[in-house]
Amino acid sequence: MNSIVLITGATAGIGEACAKIFAKNSYDLILxxxxxxxxxxxxxxxxxxxxxxxxxxxxxxRDKGKVIENLETLPLNWKKVDVLINNAGLSQGLDDIQDGDFDDWDTMIDTNIKGLLYVTKVVSNWMIENKKGHIVNLGSIAAKEVYAKGNVYCATKHAVDALNKAMRIDLLKHGIKVTGIHPGAVETEFSVVRFHGDEEKAAKVYEGFEPLMAQDIAETIWFVVTRPAHVNINDLLIMPTAQASTSHHLKI
Known part of the structure; x- marks a missing residue:
């Protein structure tokens, strides 16, 4: 087989863009x-x-049993994963902490933190056995800053940032690379999901400035995983030119 990449959340946005760029470069894919x-x-x-x-x-x-069942029943040749892209993640709601929705909180915590851990637990052990691998964790500018009404989402992405650093330390002795990718505003389904399907409200998030596109992040991830064996990019923060921070945009 060719080299193999496993991408979670591959049906849209950054995950789908990653699938395309890796396929174009002759990787076999688990999506x-x-x-x-x-x-x-x-x-x-x-x-x-x-x-x-x-x-x-x-x-x-979010379903630990299904994660383990689906991954562990793969044929042995499909477990020789070279690259894992932990892309599955979301935000739901945009409320002050006192007005937050418990279900939104559970969804974000279970997807962004626990889901990432479930997949990583399985695939990192394959990589240890195969004596090679690279894990790419999708964070966010929300992993580096906290913004108004972003409370729990920011907390989950801060956790991803911490887990990325911890993985780098724990997997060092096994020669497995680990990279955190932290985008600013990217025009995907992210805001539609955050606003529970309200496309009109979601569209306003990107009004007046040019955000990043999913392809921009996919190309960055491809660059990261194609560095020489002795090079590991630990952490990358990627912003639109028109966005300096979560609260500073240059709008026209």
Missing amino acids: TGRREERLTALKQRLESDYKVNVKTLCFDV
Whole structure:
């Protein structure tokens, strides 16, 4: 087989953009997500366009049992994963802490932190056995700053930042690379999900300035994982030119 990349949350946005750039560069792919129709369509498109092998796994990373079941039942040759991109993540709600929704909090914590841990636990052990690998964790500018009404989402991404640093230390002795990628505003389905499907409200988030696109982050991740063996990029913060911080935008 070719080199293998496993991408969580591959049905849209940064995950889908990563799938395309890795397929274009002859990687075989394991793609996970919650929307089976999208996974199937993406698999067919990538296999047709790039002549690579694609394995799709439909599950929610919040479900520990399903994560373990789907990953551990893969054939042995598919467990030789070279790159893991922990991309599955989301934000729900934008409320002051006293007005927050318990269900929104649980969804963010279970997806952004626990889901990342479940997948990493399984795949890092494959990499240790294979004596190689690179884990890329998708964080956010929210991992570096806290902004108004972003409380729990920011907390989850601060946790991803801490886990990224911890993984780097724990996996050092095994020669496994670990990188945190922290984007600013990226125009994906992120805001639609945050506002529970309200596309009109989501569109206003990006009004008046040019945000990053999913392709920008995918190209950065490709750069990171193609560095020489002796080079590890620990941490990258990537912002639109028009955004200096979470609260400083240059709007036209």
